[in-house]
Amino acid sequence: MLIGASERDFITKGVESGIRADGRGPLDFRQFFLETGMITQASGSCRATIDFGTDVLAGVKVQVGDIEGRVDSDEAQADGAMVEDAGAGDDAETGAQSRGNVGRVVCTVECSPAAKSVLDAREVDDMCNEYSQILTRTLNGPHGGLDLQKLCIIPGSTCWVVNVDVLILDYGGNVLDTIFMAVRGALHNTRLPKATVEQTDGHFEFDISDDETEILAGRESVPVAMTLSKIGTSRIVDSTPLEALCSAAQVTVFVNRAGNVCGLQKSGKGSLEPSILIDMIETGVKLGTELAEKLDAVLDREERDRLSHIEPTGFR
Incomplete structure (x- = not known):
């Protein structure tokens, strides 16, 4: 432009x-417009629109993942349960501490063809990469609002992974602010399944409810x-x-x-x-x-x- x-x-x-x-x-x-719950397949969603300007859709999908980064297979999630070896003695405790006891947020920003027509292709790629990094860094940071410790299911082993996908539908300026409004609305709208954890003979077993009823802790501080x-x-x-x-x-x-x-x-x-x-x-x-x-x-x-x-x- x-x-x-x-x-x-x-x-x-x-x-x-x-x-x-x-x-x-x-x-x-x-003037801004917000609408939540637009994507029925998502755990939460929000569309933020500036009057005669930028239009952004954010969707959130939660899934069970490994604290070190491995995401469990669809089959394991379909079963709704997993058995983890808790280990024994000081080694297990040290390993759990080294891997951390927090969940994480993974963010991706993409641009629709309608928005791409206004900007140069290289500008679009750079913008999406930059905004993806800013979102990921902010929401996973110490002041990101979300209580990442509450996303931990089994300490040192299993956690909730919150996937935030953002689509820029139309470009009309002030994109980053609009993205954060849409993401904040989507996280406010997100519901988690309730996870119940039991320990038996040194093993952790958890069960995930079919209904998504739990809100994200700290959503009001995003x-x-x-x-x-x-x-x-x-x-x-x-x-x-x-x-x-x-x-x-x-x-x-x-x-x-x-x-x-x-x-x-x-x-x-x-x-x-x-x-x-x-x-x-x-x-x-x-x-x-x-x-x-x-x-x-x-x-x-x-x-x-x-x-x-x-x-x-x-x-x-």
């Missing part, structure tokens, strides 16, 4: 004057992403594709509902003065906290509306 010099100058001067091309102020968002773009001497949120082309640098603040910074991501070739960077981070924390609170309210309301067969509503 290219932009002419005159159009760049028009957008830059408008932002510096506090008026954007679509009439919004520097810190105004476009962070949102708030990206601020520096254009000229000003900064804006929820940038359009043309505004993104005029931006020299972007700062994404990952913040949870409690207002805690969970991560930072700087992109773009331009530099930022320390005072400007601090101001962008503080603004991102404030707006991100407000967004997380709105998301929770909308997700709760949307779930009730969906069960009552009412069309989803948006929010500003």
Whole structure:
């Protein structure tokens, strides 16, 4: 996507004057829409759409996996049970500690042909790889929100693997923020089967319920992403594709509902003065906290509306 010099100058001067091309102020968002439970085969799903902009669908599928990375076969999952040797003595205890007692989140971001038509093919691949890494790093990190220890089924052996698959259906700017909204909604919508573990003669045996009824522990603390773009001497949120082309640098603040910074991501070739960077981070924390609170309210309301067969509503 290219932009002419005159159009760049028009957008830059408008932002510096506090008026954007679509009439919004520097810190105004476009309207968002959320809808959960769209994919019946998934453990959880959510579609996040920006009005006249980006459209993202996130699906979550949970499965039993080995803590070291091996995923159990479909046959073992169909049986709903597995027997693991607990070992004996200090060796078994040391091995369990070395492998950890936590589950994990595996994230993949892909782009639909409709969205690819707007961007260069190489840009699409780089963007999807980058966003996949950011999602995986954030959700598996110490401030990712999800309680990964609660995903452990058998210490040192077996855990829940949460697979998060994201599809960018349409491109209209502010993609990363929209992805995190969709993923947060999908994790909020996700239900796990109940796992019952029993130990007999030094062996662990577990049984998995057929019904998915358990929520993900810590889902309310999953962070949102708030990206601020520096254009000229000003900064804006929820940038359009043309505004993104005029931006020299972007700062994404990952913040949870409690207002805690969970991560930072700087992109773009331009530099930022320390005072400007601090101001962008503080603004991102404030707006991100407000967004997380709105998301929770909308997700709760949307779930009730969906069960009552009412069309989803948006929010500003």
